[in-house]
Amino acid sequence: MSFELSARVDERDVDVTLEVADRETVAVLGPNGAGKSTMLAVAAGLLRPDAGRVVLDDVELTGPHTWVAPHQRRIALLAQDPLLFPHLSVLDNVAFGPRSGGDPRRTARAQARAWLEEVGVADLASRRPGQLSGGQAQRVAVARALAADPRLLLLDEPMAALDVAVRPALRQTLRRVLADRTAVLVTHDVLDALLLADRVVVVDAGRVVEAGPTAEVLTRPRSPFTARIAGLNMVRGTWRDGAVVGPDGIEVKGLTTDPVPADEDLVVAVFRPSAVSIYREPPGGSPRNVIATTVTDLEPFGDQVRVRAAPADGQSLAADVTTLAAADLDLVPGLPVVFSIKATEVSIYRT
Numbered sequence: 001m002s003f004e005l006s007a008r009v010d011e012r013d014v015d016v017t018l019e020v021a022d023r024e025t026v027a028v029l030g031p032n033g034a035g036k037s038t039m040l041a042v043a044a045g046l047l048r049p050d051a052g053r054v055v056l057d058d059v060e061l062t063g064p065h066t067w068v069a070p071h072q073r074r075i076a077l078l079a080q081d082p083l084l085f086p087h088l089s090v091l092d093n094v095a096f097g098p099r100s101g102g103d104p105r106r107t108a109r110a111q112a113r114a115w116l117e118e119v120g121v122a123d124l125a126s127r128r129p130g131q132l133s134g135g136q137a138q139r140v141a142v143a144r145a146l147a148a149d150p151r152l153l154l155l156d157e158p159m160a161a162l163d164v165a166v167r168p169a170l171r172q173t174l175r176r177v178l179a180d181r182t183a184v185l186v187t188h189d190v191l192d193a194l195l196l197a198d199r200v201v202v203v204d205a206g207r208v209v210e211a212g213p214t215a216e217v218l219t220r221p222r223s224p225f226t227a228r229i230a231g232l233n234m235v236r237g238t239w240r241d242g243a244v245v246g247p248d249g250i251e252v253k254g255l256t257t258d259p260v261p262a263d264e265d266l267v268v269a270v271f272r273p274s275a276v277s278i279y280r281e282p283p284g285g286s287p288r289n290v291i292a293t294t295v296t297d298l299e300p301f302g303d304q305v306r307v308r309a310a311p312a313d314g315q316s317l318a319a320d321v322t323t324l325a326a327a328d329l330d331l332v333p334g335l336p337v338v339f340s341i342k343a344t345e346v347s348i349y350r351t
């Protein structure tokens with residue numbers, strides 16, 4: 001393992017571990033306040049945990065009796081805000097790292113040029129940060145982070161502050177840059193995780209709740225947060241007589257996967273919003289699952305309408321229906337409806 005972190009920060013109720021293999025990118029996903037930035041701060045040496053260790057390439061950087069200063073860690077942190085030096089040109093901003101590492105000015109500048117080329121902004125070398133767009137400034141920040149030749153790159157929501165229109169291009173650049181690098185990427189965006197990361201770690205309320213290869217975690221989520229960002233519905237419950245029995249008497253049948261659950265096992269049922277049909281009354285004589293619920297919210301979703309409903313306290317399910325169907329059913333928040341899902345569209349597995 002190239003990078004290992006374990007950290008307990010009592011004041012923030014954070015207690016997490018993270019491992020990153022050599023040349024691997026791990027995405028850290030989680031809701032606001034989950035502890036993602038805290039993990040990065042501990043890794044970068046900006047925060048000392050109450051207990052834990054940070055080890056990079058077998059060298060202990062943080063430990064009970066060890067503390068390596070941030071600039072000596074060979075870890076670069078790319079924040080949401082590019083934080084460029086306003087009085088230096090783009091080129092000198094990028095050359096700053098190699099310069100402070102002891103490289104002669106000319107070498108440092110040549111390296112800076114190469115990195116600016118790599119991230120597609122070589123033509124901006126003589127500008128000041130104040131003359132850059134948000135997307136350009138973030139590219140310069142990426143070049144600056146890489147120019148410092150870090151062993152580990154930490155990215156804290158690098159696209160969050162950018163206009164959605166410029167995100168795809170920067171994402172492409174990051175995809176190239178991260179391909180053979182050891183990196184940790186904090187993101188809210190499931191697309192970032194899918195396109196940039198080999199594995200994901202999901203944190204919630206200061207604890208790691210899921211970890212695994214990206215596609216696997218997103219298609220077989222075990223926490224409500226992961227299901228939501230993956231755009232999937234999830235009903236958690238207990239396995240009883242061949243069905244998932246959830247809160248408020250919700251019962252869902254579906255296809256089980258190995259290992260087949262035993263009675264009283266904790267299980268989840270997962271299905272796509274597009275697999276849900278909506279009725280005003282329970283459909284008669286159908287082998288489908290029916291969940292009585294109340295519409296909470298409607299929003300346009302492509303050429304469809306995403307209908308959200310709350311079948312029980314704290315539960316939220318989504319259904320995608322055509323605009324025509326939504327109008328036909330006269331859907332409005334507060335309306336009692338029935339969500340119906342074919343059992344063959346539901347995956348059930350143990351948590």
Ligand SMILES: Nc1ncnc2c1ncn2[C@@H]1O[C@H](COP(=O)(O)OP(=O)(O)OP(=O)(O)O)[C@@H](O)[C@H]1O
Nearest residue numbers: 011012013014030031032033034035036037038039
């Ligand atoms: N400087 C701080 N001092 C004390 N507590 C903090 C500080 N920064 C964050 N916290 C608390 O630590 C917990 C974890 O916050 P953290 O910023 O790590 O979450 P996050 O997952 O990065 O959230 P976000 O997605 O909103 O950035 C939260 O309860 C937060 O309120």
